Amino acid sequence: MANRPPVRRAHPCQASTVHALLAAGHSKRSIARQLGMGLNTVLRFSRATEPKRLFTGQWQCRPTKLDAYKPYLDQRWQEGCTNAWKLWGEIKAQGYPDGYGNVRAYVSRNLHGKPQQIGPRPPSARAVSRWILTHPDALAESDRLQLKAVPAGCSGLQSLASHARAFANMLTRLRGERLSDWIESVTATDLPSLQRFARHLERDLAAVTAGLSHPWTSGVVEGHVNRIKPLKRQMLGRAGFELLRKRVLLAK
Incomplete structure (x- = not known):
């Protein structure tokens, strides 16, 4: 054979x-x-x-619970969202009942390698905060143009920037008499974080108004206090007042 x-x-x-x-x-x-x-x-x-x-x-031809959400996943992939965990969270909010694994497998097998229509990356919250808190005259031209385009995607950002700059104007030009009007205008807005800040200012309104009206500041005193506190913690239970006093006087 x-x-x-x-x-x-x-x-x-x-x-x-x-x-x-x-x-x-x-x-x-x-x-x-x-x-x-x-x-x-x-x-x-x-x-x-x-x-x-x-x-x-x-x-391969069996219907799955993911089928109804595949067009949405394809659309989000083309828009530039490539995070399977984020995609799963989005369709889960729409009613998708299964777990993350099926979405990850679909993205890995079917979406990787497909073209995307990725637009310009939006600026980070840190960058927008820096643009708002920087004096307009000190902003670079590119930053000024980006800041002007940002409110188009966030309705409340223009109001936030306006109130933040008004407060900065009070702070730098010592116009504390405008504080009450500023708090009143902030209370009428739909900005919860800024409203909480205004309520905290109202708790000690007289002191804050004085701080925004006079050139004197307790910043130097606060700096010395912060310098002494670590020394106190280091000396806790080890020596008496005389040694602590010497360390404070010598630590300059």
């Missing part, structure tokens, strides 16, 4: 080799001998017009 060559397990990536040999005039049986495949495998590869057809099966 003639010895047959060992039959190796074929891989779908060999489909291109099968098609190349067929185009060169080799028979299917000859290709099976050359590649160590079974004849049925060569026949299946020769009938496949593209590699993905080799993976067709009943399990």
